[in-house]
Amino acid sequence: MLITIAILLISAVFFVNGKVRSDLVALCALILLLIFHILTPGEALSGFSNSVVIMMIGLFVVGGAIFQTGLAKMASSKLMKLAGASELKLIILVITVTSVIGAFVSNTGTVALMLPIVVSLAHGAQTSPSRLLMPLAFASSMGGMMTLIGTPPNLVIQNVLTEAGFKPLSFFSFLPVGIICVLTGMIVLIPLSKIFLSKKGESKNKKGSKGKSLNELVKEYQLDSNLFRIKINENSLLINKTITELNIQKKYGINILEIRRIKAPQTQFLQTINQHLADPDIVLRAGDILYLTGDFDRIERFAENYYLEMMDSHETEELNDRGQKALDFYDIGIAEIVLMPSSKLINQMIKDSGFREKYNVNVLAIRRKREYILKDIKDEKMHNGDVLLVQGNWNNIARLSGEDSEWVVLGQPLAEAARVTLDYKAPIAAFIMLLMIVMMVFDFIPVAPVTSVMIAAILMVLTGCIRNVEAAYKTINWESVVLIAAMLPMSLAMEKTGASDYLSNTLVNGLGSYGPMALLAGVYFTTSLLTMFISNTAAAVLLAPIAMQSAIQIGVSPYPFMFAVTVGASMCFASPFSTPPNALVMPAGQYTFMDYVKVGLPLQFIMGIVMIFMLPLLFPF
Template identity: 60%
Template structure:
């Protein structure tokens, strides 16, 4: 057999797709880089032209996604989403059932208009706070919270797969979907989700890791200290002749040289013959070491001993050493979680200049329910990591405005109490409502309505400037969509989509359109467990379209099946960003997602296969 017969355009396309999928599943390479490599491979092998390769970057879907990220950023930045959600959730009082239903409804409603990841970032501290105040374990609500953000497919702009199938229909000469075409489907998904998750979460997620009375309480400052075993701080005094005197902590580079953290510095103030008071200050990069200072350090004993020996330091024995490691009046500790699109992901603490950037110290990292408390400086940060931070209460509270990078959930009761309505929130609400009206009435093209709303968010001050607008864009998602669109083009042009759809029609067609619909739905659902829902929708949309055309039935139920199946992936913590984001916060294990998410995913598929043809007949 000649090489030309083996390396046909279709086979080359399938090989590139297979290799790309393997990298997507491994998670070791960023998804946007994989998509760009796949795009270049298709061009270099002459499967598609350079113009076709770059067409994704001018696609209305990509431009709409950019605009929607900015609009969502304005809604979050002004506190509008947080204000609305917190006020509604307060209606639940101390009722666990009411709170569960309201969490699902509010999350899905917000997720219908803005990013589901951003929705979870806003809702998580509020839900934790209310659950704690009602003496209910937050574990019961956090996984349903993440799932509900994906179930909010109530509008055309709710998720990228919705936009993808609308464009596929238009491309093939069918009517585009309206803004609320997904509303009946989304309501069914949400109804099924609430019913199924109410019982599954009660069975599998109500049990907390803590025992006794603490099981029903939130994390206090002492709880955090207990959890991270933060009781073994070492106090070190400097000799008179120390070469550290007069230098800042940035100049001394103690964390990188010794792998220990200087968390506070005790400085003598108002010293007199009869009185000496000590002031404890947070150890920041600009903190200058002075004579008489005591360094409060944390780290491995071997690293501390090396530091003591090389710098000729003296160990200071403190009375009453134990839980009260700080006075917690001016200096505090809290937990934050790393966002999926954070600039900190895959960077070490040293490379990220964490202390310089956020003016707080990292004392510990929790990842997959394991705690790392030493040698942190060269540790790479991952999406969903929980960090124990320490700093002044003012600096900790300011992290609440850095939701593009971190979600502050430590001390949830105090944080939720700080929720206030920014003076720009009404402006953000008006802009969002006008955008929705423009899209519903088709006064202008949907992409123009979204881009106009994005620009207005900046002009009206809902976002401070264009730099902040750009920070709210998840560029990884944008490049992933633009990079994978040419793969869908290659799929169609080389005949791969036709062969796959023909195989589906040939194998399942004799059993009727319902069997074919089930094949499309569960094929999409299975693939979404391993690669992003956007990439899956881009690949399966043309397959579903051709399968419907080959069978001579309406493509609408098949297109909706692709969009819904791509979004409803619950059986893995890594299938969607919201699933990963709540994993550490809820102390979930991988098997928790299998126990709760897999039955829900299967039940949702069965219901959709029955319901979609009733809403959109064959």
């Protein structure tokens, strides 16, 4: 028992110190429990197969898809209209919305769903995400107190009460307690977050933004100023012809930037737009949309000669298009490369460069000092120091980085690609997210919450709401996953060695003679203290039977004591690993362990004082 407590205390010291990564500290603690034979290998590794950990991994993927499809940005823009640019209104709005969702969805699920939305919201309001993410995590736990299914400790006390023969709690028995928690949290968090949650995330982001964004490149090279769209109709002469056969560049002096092809038009909800480069061998079909650059008169003549339809700026080819002609970068991207002095391409013409044959990319323009060459570039010779604007699918653009002796790729095109939202997939992502929430909320659907999340994560990948499996893996924050998985067996160690029983019995039973109010305070703060080191569910399981027996022994109603256990277990904010939501926001908010202590500990203490006085009023002794 003493060894377990010593390992727990040493881990806490390192967590507070913050000089060693939190996941490494948790793994070292786990190894020590194995070395001292406190846990078996199976018990020590049980955290990595725990449903909470698996759910976290799935929710990272779901959250990544919500962000990737632009659904987060859409939701945040609607919330922005309510809050404006006021940071105070933003915090109130985030806490309110998160609390309402958290009443019906697990706090882990709530945070994972809201996280990308809140980050997008913060960027839109030009405020630091760190100001909003910790209130988000805390609000999810506070909202969980509103209903029976909001958080696992609520179900634990329900089970203890019914087994002891007491009247079970109803679905909304928790609502008054939850409302008090949310209001208390809001009042305390507004000043604390402003004082202690610094804007350190902003400077990092600014320093890290190297190179030009895709929109900046489009504006600089004026790609959208002479961009036109033409649709191939059923009677067009282009059908079944290749780009090579048409020889459009030579005949009309215009360029085809890309071809868009709509898949499954009969099912608008699942409608998908495929982007294709103007490959010489691609066979054109009816319904294809050509993106062209060049003089309007030449493009108009080309359209008339081949019976093509000129599309105006308000005619859209996709369900949620922005209603204007625009270059999108779902599959195809652009990047700048600067030629090296030793490059073999110097003094070669663009048409002889081999970009198309070797790398399957097109050269759209040349920037030579302050001059931009956009027309008839195929016969242009390349000079030392020329910057070429190239276009291709993202994988081929990535291959260009391997030719360091010939050129240097400017900026971080793949990082820019990751920021491109697949906005035409947003309805699918919204449907999958709604399906996940429905499966988690309604008991008559025989699917476990972790299964719901796994189904949603797989569907996000299969439907293309996230680019590929590799992109899905990149959305997962493995530090948070390992931290929670390695700390979960700590509660098992404390239970096996009797450390948790010893601590709880000593603290709670010693206060019984001082009256129900003192005992209630002892139950609450003992639970709150234990939850800082073990999971809230484990703390509720350990203390609920003790609190029940203590209440019966002094002859008072057990209900306020049961609520003291569940609120004390759920309202733990002073540690990043006490609840999954606290851990989820840690990397995104760039928080340290001490940030949780500065903001969470005062909130946790104030919440306890309020509850000790309010619970006897709501549930008399």
